[in-house]
Amino acid sequence: MARLVAWALLGVIAVAPFLPMGGMRQYALHVLVQIFIWSFIGQAFSLMGRFALVSLGHGAFLGLGAYTAALLWNFWGVTPWVGGVVAVAGAVGLALVVGYPCFRFRVVGHYFALVTLAVGEVVRLLIIAERDWTGGSLGVTVKAAGTDASLTALQFADKRVFYYASVIVWLGGLWVWQRVDRSMARSALEAIGEDEGAAASVGIHVTRFKLGITVLSAALTALGGVLYAQYFTYVNPDTLSGIGVSLRIVFAVVLGGMYSLLGSTVGTALTIALSEYLRVLFGLKFIGMAETIYGLVLILCIIFLPAGIYGSLRGAVLRRLARRRAAPA
Amino acid sequence: MIDPIFIAEAALNGILLGGVLALLALGLNLIFGVLDIVWIAYLDLVMLCMYLAYFLVTGYGWPVWLGGLAAVGLGALLGIGVHLLIISPILTSAPINQLLATGGLLFFVQSFATFLWTTDHRTVRLTLPIIEVAGMFLSFARLIAFVVAILAMIGLYLFLRHTFIGTAIRAVSQDREAMRLMGANPQRVYVVTSAVGGAMAGLAGALLIIQYSVHPYFGAAFGPLTFMVCVLGGLGNMVGALVAAVVMSEIISVGGVMMSTEMGYVIAFVLFIVMMFARPGGILTRRE
Numbered sequence: 001m002a003r004l005v006a007w008a009l010l011g012v013i014a015v016a017p018f019l020p021m022g023g024m025r026q027y028a029l030h031v032l033v034q035i036f037i038w039s040f041i042g043q044a045f046s047l048m049g050r051f052a053l054v055s056l057g058h059g060a061f062l063g064l065g066a067y068t069a070a071l072l073w074n075f076w077g078v079t080p081w082v083g084g085v086v087a088v089a090g091a092v093g094l095a096l097v098v099g100y101p102c103f104r105f106r107v108v109g110h111y112f113a114l115v116t117l118a119v120g121e122v123v124r125l126l127i128i129a130e131r132d133w134t135g136g137s138l139g140v141t142v143k144a145a146g147t148d149a150s151l152t153a154l155q156f157a158d159k160r161v162f163y164y165a166s167v168i169v170w171l172g173g174l175w176v177w178q179r180v181d182r183s184m185a186r187s188a189l190e191a192i193g194e195d196e197g198a199a200a201s202v203g204i205h206v207t208r209f210k211l212g213i214t215v216l217s218a219a220l221t222a223l224g225g226v227l228y229a230q231y232f233t234y235v236n237p238d239t240l241s242g243i244g245v246s247l248r249i250v251f252a253v254v255l256g257g258m259y260s261l262l263g264s265t266v267g268t269a270l271t272i273a274l275s276e277y278l279r280v281l282f283g284l285k286f287i288g289m290a291e292t293i294y295g296l297v298l299i300l301c302i303i304f305l306p307a308g309i310y311g312s313l314r315g316a317v318l319r320r321l322a323r324r325r326a327a328p329a
Numbered sequence: 330m331i332d333p334i335f336i337a338e339a340a341l342n343g344i345l346l347g348g349v350l351a352l353l354a355l356g357l358n359l360i361f362g363v364l365d366i367v368w369i370a371y372l373d374l375v376m377l378c379m380y381l382a383y384f385l386v387t388g389y390g391w392p393v394w395l396g397g398l399a400a401v402g403l404g405a406l407l408g409i410g411v412h413l414l415i416i417s418p419i420l421t422s423a424p425i426n427q428l429l430a431t432g433g434l435l436f437f438v439q440s441f442a443t444f445l446w447t448t449d450h451r452t453v454r455l456t457l458p459i460i461e462v463a464g465m466f467l468s469f470a471r472l473i474a475f476v477v478a479i480l481a482m483i484g485l486y487l488f489l490r491h492t493f494i495g496t497a498i499r500a501v502s503q504d505r506e507a508m509r510l511m512g513a514n515p516q517r518v519y520v521v522t523s524a525v526g527g528a529m530a531g532l533a534g535a536l537l538i539i540q541y542s543v544h545p546y547f548g549a550a551f552g553p554l555t556f557m558v559c560v561l562g563g564l565g566n567m568v569g570a571l572v573a574a575v576v577m578s579e580i581i582s583v584g585g586v587m588m589s590t591e592m593g594y595v596i597a598f599v600l601f602i603v604m605m606f607a608r609p610g611g612i613l614t615r616r617e
Contacts, residue, residue, distance in 0.1 A: 054425045101606040109424055110367050114556055115605050118598045121553045125598070129591035243553060247369075247432045254429055288443030288545075295437030302430040303418045 042264030057116030063241030065225025091222030139236030257311025343582030356529030378534030397535030408527020563611015
């Protein structure tokens with residue numbers, strides 16, 4: 001049954017760009033591409049977040065990824081295929097440099113959140129400070145390539161190409177998430193998340209496991225950043241690296257439910273749909289109103305749905321099923 | 330080469346800014362120590378208090394000190410409100426949810442301020458003299474802010490040391506479980522702590538509005554720095570908070586003159602990250 005639903009959903013996703021939507025097609029595709037990219041980034045975050053490694057600095061990896069690919073292309077004409085690899089390598093390097101001492105010296109909980117927050121701010125400020133290269137807080141536009149070079153430049157006029165690319169990356173993210181979820185590392189990391197000392201005492205190499213999942217999460221986030229830069233062809237420090245972005249990623253994931261496969265996708269889809277809806281509703285009339293409602297929804301969700309929307313629904317359905325099974329008529 | 334006198338001036342300004350920063354960090358530190366929650370939106374509450382002082386002074390012609398007192402009152406009320414409405418229900422939730430709830434408050438306050446007052450920068454125009462000391466120019470407003478901040482910190486110290494509720498607050502931050510075992514009511518301590526923390530935010534807001542202009546993103550500009558000073562100072566350590574605040578604001582102030590404002594912040598934040606590895610318990614403690 002679940003399998004059938006999954007295939008049906010995949011089918012809908014596959015044919016979505018060809019469904020008749022009138023004049024709405026470009027806009028709908030644009031929203032969908034955003035949802036897939038940010039869901040992928042959310043999955044990358046939840047890989048860490050679910051094991052009590054709350055990073056408020058994922059904007060650092062996102063910005064690093066997006067800017068590396070964009071600047072390599074703009075200044076040296078390095079194809080984003082290579083730039084993307086460099087970007088991921090850079091994010092892995094940053095994750096190692098920050099992660100290793102963090103885990104070695106047991107920086108945990110709120111302290112870990114604050115250290116990562118500082119890392120995110122450092123990356124954002126460096127981007128602004130190096131304004132000769134990066135355009136500072138005005139951001140930078142990825143140079144357009146000719147149509148004959150669209151595959152090397154990873155720039156496509158047709159949104160459908162990006163749509164399928166983002167779907168494939170998103171599916172890849174789900175696959176990685178599932179692999180981690182079913183691995184032995186998951187049990188080890190869960191034990192570490194519960195109690196580091198106890199985990200270490202039964203022979204789990206705490207630093208190695210934490211570092212591994214952090215590097216994986218950082219690499220995927222950077223990849224999401226590259227995809228973002230290629231799709232929007234414009235990068236800006238505040239939309240990629242600030243504390244606001246990091247909080248948004250975390251919120252989407254927690255809203256959906258961090259502990260389930262589709263949680264971050266559901267959460268991201270809902271938050272993007274909400275902000276798009278509010279944006280269209282208010283337009284330029286009430287500046288700030290859309291964000292105000294967003295913040296309010298955030299607070300209410302955290303208070304009343306601590307396990308996330310998808311997580312709470314799933315829990316409720318599972319409980320009902322269990323009850324039915326426990327009491328056969 | 331930059332004239333040394335500019336650097337000396339920047340260094341002096343750094344110390345003066347450090348006073349207010351230490352006050353902010355202590356307010357946050359108090360709440361963090363007692364409730365084990367970082368109010369991500371703390372600086373946005375400061376921003377609201379700055380707006381109140383601004384409107385009372387420029388709109389209604391209140392004297393600055395009275396506007397400042399009103400800001401302190403608003404801060405205390407906001408502190409209680411935040412605790413009862415947002416923190417209380419999630420006191421036992423996962424840390425990520427606690428961070429996010431106050432993060433939501435950040436979005437809410439920031440955007441609502443944008444909606445109400447637009448992104449204009451607003452300044453209270455004070456006609457305070459500029460003092461010249463050995464070729465350096467010092468703003469009198471900053472000097473007042475520094476002195477008041479130091480006095481407030483001494484006041485907080487006396488409050489925590491010599492009143493019953495202050496002792497209770499210190500007790501909770503040392504061991505929350507023991508407090509309940511003693512039959513004391515933590516809720517009362519939490520509310521008083523939030524009110525005191527909020528009042529500190531209000532006072533800091535009053536001291537900041539006479540030096541800086543206020544805008545909806547004020548909190549975003551000062552927030553991360555304050556969190557770092559708060560942690561760097563060490564829990565419940567007042568001298569540590571002051572030292573951390575002065576070190577950070579010196580780096581930012583002098584670095585800002587010698588390189589650029591952003592690079593000043595970058596160096597300060599990197600120092601914070603390194604210090605978290607070297608001295609996680611605060612700038613004045615030794616690693617165990």
